[in-house]
Every structure is written in C-alpha cells, then in structure tokens.
Amino acid sequence: MKALLLIDIQNDFLPGGSLAVPDGDAIIPLVNHLQPKFDLVVATQDWHPSNHKSFAGQHAGNKVFDTITLNGLEQVLWPHHCIQGTPGADFSSALDMHRVEAIFRKGTNPEIDSYSGFYDNGHLKSTALAEYLRGKGVTEVYVAGLAADFCVFFTAKDALQEGFATYFIEDATRAISSEGFERAKADLLAKGGQLVQSSSL
Numbered sequence: 001m002k003a004l005l006l007i008d009i010q011n012d013f014l015p016g017g018s019l020a021v022p023d024g025d026a027i028i029p030l031v032n033h034l035q036p037k038f039d040l041v042v043a044t045q046d047w048h049p050s051n052h053k054s055f056a057g058q059h060a061g062n063k064v065f066d067t068i069t070l071n072g073l074e075q076v077l078w079p080h081h082c083i084q085g086t087p088g089a090d091f092s093s094a095l096d097m098h099r100v101e102a103i104f105r106k107g108t109n110p111e112i113d114s115y116s117g118f119y120d121n122g123h124l125k126s127t128a129l130a131e132y133l134r135g136k137g138v139t140e141v142y143v144a145g146l147a148a149d150f151c152v153f154f155t156a157k158d159a160l161q162e163g164f165a166t167y168f169i170e171d172a173t174r175a176i177s178s179e180g181f182e183r184a185k186a187d188l189l190a191k192g193g194q195l196v197q198s199s200s201l
C-alpha cells in the first residue's frame with residue numbers, strides 16, 4: 001500500500017504567509033492531481049501555541065533565523081507561524097482535502113519544535129503516524145509539501161528510519177533555502193530514500 005503524506009500545506013507557508021516558502025503555491029495543483037493515485041492520503045499540520053519557543057519573539061535579544069540552543073537541541077528561530085486556530089494555520093483553500101483520511105498535528109509543545117510528522121525534533125514523543133500507516137498496511141511513503149528542507153525532509157528521514165520505502169516527490173515540494181534543499185536530497189539519497197518526479201507517478 002502506498003501513502004501520500006502532504007506536509008504542512010498551510011497558509012503561513014504560502015505566499016502572503018508569515019513564513020512563506022518561495023513559490024510554495026506552485027505545488028498545490030500537483031498534489032491535488034496526485035492524490036487519486038494513492039491508497040491513502042494523510043496530511044500534517046504545524047500547530048503551535050502562541051508562546052512556542054521556536055518563535056524569535058519569545059527570545060529577547062535574538063532575531064528571526066538566528067540559531068540558538070533550546071533544551072539541548074539546535075533551534076532555528078522562526079517568525080510567528082501556524083498558531084493554533086488562526087487563518088495562518090489553516091490548510092490552503094486551494095488544497096483538495098476530501099481524500100485526506102487523517103490529519104496529524106505537531107509542534108503543540110511550546111518547549112520543543114517538531115519538523116517531522118512522526119516525532120518531535122528530540123525524538124521524545126511520537127505522533128503515532130508510523131503505527132497508523134502500518135495499521136493501514138502501508139509500506140511505501142511518498143512525501144510532498146512544505147518546506148522541503150525542514151518538515152518534508154525530517155518527515156522523509158523518519159519514514160526511512162521507520163522502515164518505509166520512502167520517496168521524496170521533488171517537484172511537489174519547495175524549500176526555504178536552495179542549499180538546504182540540495183543538502184536534504186543528498187542526505188535522503190545517502191540514507192536509502194529515492195527522489196521522484198510527480199509526472200512519473
């Protein structure tokens with residue numbers, strides 16, 4: 001069974017949002033078109049309390065995109081984004097949601113960031129996404145969404161570690177930085193992941 005994971009296709013990561021990923025909206029027609037080709041479609045939703053410590057505004061003396069140590073982990077400081085219940089946290093209205101069987105929320109603990117749909121950044125707590133997928137008989141996981149160099153990358157890395165055959169749909173994601181995108185792809189390939197284009201699916 002093949003699952004498509006739609007990572008964080010939320011207004012704050014799209015043009016006009018507080019942490020807009022360049023050209024992020026270009027992926028939406030692609031992922032809408034891809035959905036019927038899969039046995040299962042799941043979405044993740046970045047879902048932060050307003051005092052989340054990944055927000056630069058929570059750290060006097062730091063600015064957006066600084067890197068700090070937060071509870072022992074390296075943490076990039078972000079603009080406020082995807083605050084629970086706000087329009088920025090909503091899925092794009094252009095995203096077809098009617099085939100999405102489950103939504104996994106992440107980033108709810110203010111003390112730790114959570115890029116992957118499977119675990120927080122310290123691998124302290126699971127979202128149970130792996131168990132959910134296994135329970136549905138999924139063996140192949142395809143990842144798409146935003147941002148390629150953060151949440152899509154970390155989700156793909158955990159999918160590999162969980163033993164799923166993992167495919168990174170290269171044209172159905174966009175990155176915050178192009179160097180980050182290249183690093184992410186090289187790392188996934190080195191770990192046994194595969195890069196695919198949506199046209200081949």
Ligand code: VGL
Pocket residue numbers: 007008013046078115146147148149150151152
């Ligand atoms: C993300 C930074 C902070 C993402 C989420 O979805 O890639 N990036 N929170």
Ligand code: ZN
Pocket residue numbers: 046048054081082107
């Ligand atoms: Zn976030």
